[in-house]
Amino acid sequence: MMIVRVTPMRTLLRDVSIDMYLSLSTTGLESFSQLVYQDEYGSYFVNKTEIDDFPRFKFRGILLDTSRHYLPVTAILKTLDAMAYSKFNVFHWHIVDDPSFPYQSSTFPDLSSKGAFHPMTHIYTQSDVRRVISHARLWGIRVIPEFDSPGHTQSWGKGQPDLLTPCYRGSTPSGTFGPVNPVLPSTYQFMTKLFKEVSSVFPDSYIHLGGDEVGFSCWKSNPDVRAFMQKMGFGGNFPKLEAFYMESIVNITSALNKTSIVWQDVFDYHEKRSSLSVVEVWKDGCYLCEVRRVAKVGLRIPKDTVLHIWKGTGYKAELSRITKAGMRVVLAAPWYINHIAYGQDWHNSYTVQPLNFSGTDEQKKLVIGGEVAMWGEYVDATNLHPRLWPRASAGAERLWSDEQQTSSVDKAFPRLQDFRCLLVRRGIRAEPLFVGHCKHEYQGI
C-alpha cells in the first residue's frame, strides 16, 4: 500500500513541504514524481494531493525475449526504468529459446559459446545478469528467468551433447533433434546442475520452467523413447511423458527452494492425462529401476506452482479450469503486444478484464496478476522501446488500478498521451498514440 500526502495548495517543488508516507518506496516515489508539473515559465510545482493507493494485482510483469534477438544490456536496463514508471514489478526474462542461448553459464560454458548467436558479443555474462538484477531491485522489480524446456531448446543442444532427442526417419537417425531427451538419466543430472546454478544467480523465489509447445513427432520417431514409454506404462500417451518430464524439472527446482511458474500446457497435459487409465509401471532400464505402481494421480507438481496462460483462444475458460483446480494463475494471453496492428491498438490491452471469467471469489483470488509479453520474432533493440511503450502502459494501468475507475478508453486516452510524453521526456522512445505533440519531443535519431 502506498500513501502520499502533499500540502499546501500549490507549491514550488523546491519549497514543498511533504508529509509523505511511502510504505512502498519505489512506487510511492514514482507516483509523487508524476505529480510534479511545469508551469508555462518552466517552474516545477506540486498541487495539494492525498493519495491512498495500492495495486489491484501483485504480479505485474513484462516478458522480454532475448533468444530470438539478442538485446544489449542497456536496452534491458532502459526497459526496467520504463517498467518502473508504469509500475510493473516483474521482469520475466525469457532468456533462452530455440534460436540462441545467450546466458553464459559458469557450469556449462559451451551452452553459450556454441548456442549463442555469437560467443563473445551476443551473450549475457554473469556480470551482465548481476547488473540487470541489481538495477531491477532498486526499482522494486523482481527478475524471473525462464529456462524453457523440454521444447524450445534447439540452441541448448549445440553446447550439450545428448541433451536433445535424436529424431528418426524410419529406423535411422535423421540428423535432426527434437525436444530434450526425457529418457536419459544424464538429462536430469544436467538439469539439476544447471538449475542449481540458475537458482543461485537469480535470487528471486520464482523460476519459470516453460513447458510450452512440445511437439511429439520426434519423440514418437525415436525407438528409445518408445521403449521408455512402454517401460513406464505410458502407452502411446505422450502428454504423460511430457508431464513426467515437467514434474521432474519442477521437483528439481522445488528442492532448490524455488516456486515454479510453468506455461498452461503443463496443466493441460495433466488434464489430458488424468482422463486416461490407471496403472503406471517402472522397470529396469528406467532411471528409477524398480517396479512401481502409480495410482491415478492429480497434478504431481507442488500446489504453489503458478500456471501461466498464453493461448489467446479460450483463455477465460482456461482461467476457470486452472483456478477451479486450486492453482494460481498469471495471465499473459491477451497482452501479446508483439502482435501489432495499425491504429490505436493499445485499446486491446486496456480493455482486458482479467477476472471476467466464470468462477467463485476464491477462484478469482488465484489470479495473481498479468504479464505483457514482447516476443522477439520481429523485435530487437532497434524497435523494442517504441513497440513496448506506451502500449504496455495500458496493460499496466489495467493491472494496477481499480477496474471501475478505469473502464473508459476515452478517459484513458489523454492520460496515456500525457504519460507517453513523460516517458519521452525521461528518454524512453515511447511512440505516439495519435496525431499531436509533446512539449519535449524525442531528440535522438
Add this chain to the structure above:
Amino acid sequence: MMIVRVTPMRTLLRDVSIDMYLSLSTTGLESFSQLVYQDEYGSYFVNKTEIDDFPRFKFRGILLDTSRHYLPVTAILKTLDAMAYSKFNVFHWHIVDDPSFPYQSSTFPDLSSKGAFHPMTHIYTQSDVRRVISHARLWGIRVIPEFDSPGHTQSWGKGQPDLLTPCYRGSTPSGTFGPVNPVLPSTYQFMTKLFKEVSSVFPDSYIHLGGDEVGFSCWKSNPDVRAFMQKMGFGGNFPKLEAFYMESIVNITSALNKTSIVWQDVFDYHEKRSSLSVVEVWKDGCYLCEVRRVAKVGLRIPKDTVLHIWKGTGYKAELSRITKAGMRVVLAAPWYINHIAYGQDWHNSYTVQPLNFSGTDEQKKLVIGGEVAMWGEYVDATNLHPRLWPRASAGAERLWSDEQQTSSVDKAFPRLQDFRCLLVRRGIRAEPLFVGHCKHEYQGI
C-alpha cells in the same frame, strides 16, 4: 547510368586498384561501398566486380509527414542518409497539413507562429529547410515540398484570417471552417505570395500542390460559395469548383516555372466533371438558383503536371485512366508503409508491379516512378526509423531493379537481411525482418 569496375580478384580495400567510372557519383559510390565486406579478422575486402546498372524508374520517393507529428531536423537528415543507402532520390516533404503548420514562412510568419504545435520548438526555420535541402543534394536527392490545399489546411487558417471557408449551420456561421475559400480574390493573392516564397526556398523544379480529399459540405453550406458557383455557372457541381481552384493554383506555380504534382483527386474531378451531363438545372432554394449551360471541358492544367496515385482501391485502373489521358504518374498507393501489420509485411511492398496495368507501351512510359509514404498519424521521431527501414528498402529495390531479376521474395529475403544489418551498422535503427542477429547490433537505447 552507373558503371562500377573493380579488379583484381579479391583485394584488401586499402590496396584496391579501382577502375571505376561513376556517371552518377552518389548511387555509384553507394553501390561500391556496399561491395566492401569484412573477413572474419575484420579486414575489409572487395571482390572483382563489374557493374553496369541503371534505375528502372527515375522517381523513387519517400514521403515524410511533418504536420501530424513534428519531426526534428536530425530525424529528417538521418532519413536522407538511409534513403541514399537504398537509392531513393526524392524526398517528398509533406510539410504542412491540418494538425500543424511547422514551415516558418518569411512572408507570412503567423502561419507557423499560430499554426505550428509550438511557435518556437516545433517549426522549420528557413535555415532548417536549407540544411535539409543541402544535405539531400549531396546525396543526389531532390526535395519536393507539398503545400496541400484546398483541403488539409485547418492549421493554415489559424495564422491567415479569411483564408478558410466559414461553414454555416442554416443561415448563420457555425464557427468552424472548411477548405480554403475559393471565392475570394484575397485567397489567390495569398497563394501567389506564398508559392513565390516557397518556389524560391525550394529550388527543385517540382512542387506538390496536394488537392486531395476535399470535403464539400462546408462549401455547400456557405452562401457566398453558393453565389460564386452560380456566377461561374458551376451548377451544383462542386468538383468543378475544386477543379477551378486547383487549376488556379497550378497556374500560379506554372508561372513560377515549377512543374506541379497533384494527388489523383484532381484528375478524378476532371473525369467526374466531364462525364456529367451537359445541362444542369438549379432552381430556387438550390444554391445556384438559375438555369445554366455548362460546356463539357477537358483538364485545364498543364500537360506536364504529374498525377500522384494514393488510393489503394483500384489503383491499377487509375494508372490506366491517367496514362491514357497522356498524363504522367507517380504511384504511392501500394506503398503506404505507415500501415503496419504483424509479420513480414515487407512482402507487400516488394511484390508491387507498378506497370502491371492495362495500357500501351507509351502509357507505361508515363509512370515515372513510385513513392513510399510514411504518413504521420502514429509516427514521430521515436518510431520513424524502425518503421521505415528496412521495409521501405523493399520498395526501393522494386523501383530500382529489373522486374525479372527481382521477382522472388525468398531470394530477396537474405539480401534484405544483410542490407538491414548494413543499415544498423551505419547507425540507422532498421528493425529486424525476422529471428536472427547482426554482427554489429544497434547499441543505442
